[in-house]
Amino acid sequence: MIDWLADPLSDPILRRAALEVVLLGVTGGLLGCWIVFYELAYGAESLAHALFPGLVAAALLGLPLLLGGATGILAAALAVAVAGRVPGVGRDTAVAVVVTTMLGAGALLALSQDTPPGLGDLLFGDVLGVSDGDLALAGGLALAVIAALRLLHGRLLAVGFDRTAARALGVSPGVVDAALAVLLAAAILVAVQGLGNLLVVSILVGPAATARHVADRMPAMMAAAVATAIVAGLGGLLVSYHADTAAGASIALATVALWALARLARALRARRAARPALPSRTA
DSSP: OHHHHHGGGGSHHHHHHHHHHHHHHHHHHHHHHHHHHTTOHHHHHHHHHHTHHHHHHHHHHTOOHHHHHHHHHHHHHHHHHHHHTSTTOOHHHHHHHHHHHHHHHHHHHHTSTTOOTTTTHHHHOOGGGOOHHHHHHHHHHHHHHHHHHHHHHHHHHHHHHOHHHHHHTTOOHHHHHHHHHHHHHHHHHHHHHHHOTTTHHHHHHHHHHHHTTTOSSHHHHHHHHHHHHHHHHHHHHHHHHHHTOOHHHHHHHHHHHHHHHHHHHHHHHHHHHHSOOOOOOOO
């Protein structure tokens, strides 16, 4: 058993990947709790899919993927704002139309004859191929998210519980929403290079959704989410190494498995709590 756990760590590629998933786990666990609390899971998935054409275009032009992803997110935000102003089109519909369009545009670009090899990594990630720059970026993002969430903690709670009361306390919901959106966009831009366009949301939503089943207060939920993200990330890498499966997909499946276990455990606890007590026997 010890050899099964230790063998992968002898591989420098796996060690770098493990460090990457730990750093992304810290970011995803902390930020994901606010994504779940603010019910932004759909928005997170939409942002991840919307940046796909930017990633493909950057790959085709030989530009940094970070620049292409940022351009894709900006274009998506502007398109949603414009579509949302069309009479009879609600915001959710506008988001769905824009995201579907941009994902389709990315797929068309990916079919170009000039498409470089390995473009599939943009969809499913290549956490085993992280560079020193990727690790530095993930570490910087983790520190920035920790600092920002520490600074915004009280404001995030105030707006999340009661937006009207938050205004009375001098907290602007618009500013808080914008700050959370910027953090979310930054997290997706960094994590997408390791986990891919289709799987990045798993590390941002899955651990927090799992933690919600085992914790009621935000600090405890954030700690549980970080632990879940790290366990799922390292567990997924171990499965990938021994079963020769895709690393990103293995991490996503491990995240879902932990959520299912937490959900089952909560259901069993609720069932036991609802069970009537047996009458005591009298002599």
